Amino acid sequence: MRLLVELRALYNSIYDLKYHHKLQGFLYGLLKDTAYRDLHNRHGYKFFAFSNIFPPLDMHTGDVRHFLVSSPNPDLIRVFKERLESVERMFVGDMAFSIEKVSVLSPRIGRSCVLVATTPIVVRIPKANYGKYGISPPKDYPYVYWRKRYPFETFIKQLEENLFKKFKAFYGENVKHTPLFEEFVFRKQVCNHIIIKGREVKVFGSLWTFTFRNLYKDKRKIIQFGLETGFGELNSLGFGFINPITEKKNAPRN
Structure with missing residues (x-):
């Protein structure tokens, strides 16, 4: 399963190419006070991934951006969704967004x-x-x-x-x-x-x-x-x- 998160830029900003640990930190922060609060400290695989914020371009106030987060663990996706819907803003370094919409996607591969x-x-x-x-x-x-x-x-x-x-x-x-x-x-x-x-x-x-x-x-x-x-x-x-x-x-x- 995965989530498609729709964002809107709160102000003009330059796209941060070193977003990885900042977006990761935001996602781990969402897990505070949940059953997954210690996920970042666990050794081994974490079983989730996330995309870049796309399109990866400098932003003006009001520009729409998206990112995806995926996991084979549907419960982790459920927790991410609930927490994303409970916060209004997302900060990734100097980039700031309002969270407009969170959609659940379940892409399935076929024989080909x-x-x-x-x-x-x-x-x-x-x-x-x-x-x-x-x-x-x-x-x-x-x-x-x-x-x-x-x-x-x-x-x-x-x-x-x-x-x-x-x-x-x-x-x-x-x-x-x-x-x-x-x-x-x-x-x-x-x-x-x-x-x-x-x-x-x-x-x-x-x-x-x-x-x-x-x-x-x-x-x-x-x-x-x-x-x-x-x-x-x-x-x-x-x-x-x-x-x-x-x-x-x-x-x-x-």
Whole structure:
């Protein structure tokens, strides 16, 4: 499930490209005095993701913007919705908005679908896998972010492994590890500057489009889960947010 939040700018402001930890902080603040009040302190996966505030342009007073928050946990979505509807304003750094409307969306994937990463997918390759993928970093890093200079196979394998781990952690069940991503298009590499523990760090990610055909039951369940929890790592910081692309009826085909 996911929420579509409609916002209206309260005053002129420049779009903040370093919004990640600020929007994350706002969302965690909504969970105060709820059953999820300690979610930000829990180790491991948080099982929610959020989009950027879009369109990502500088704002004038009254401009309309939106953002999405998704989770495979419907109760967490319910709590987010209730709390969003109880507050009138949202502040993300120097950007300020009134909250106009909160809508529940339940996109479901079919046997065939196209999914697009609307925020960069982050994949970290641990040191133990350097030899496996022929990676030789310039320094003895404990991990490196996948970048386009590394094999594409590395990205896909790490992405699949991450999704299977999150699926098991959420549902408590094992599924057969089979290839999930067989048709995909790399769009571009992105470097984001984010604030972690008061320090600005670089995070490398990439934008992709994924096409799935003839999804069977288990595979469809895993991809549906990924649609709501996010692909890759750092989902609760706004990375790896996934949207389905729906083809309009009677739309011209290329």
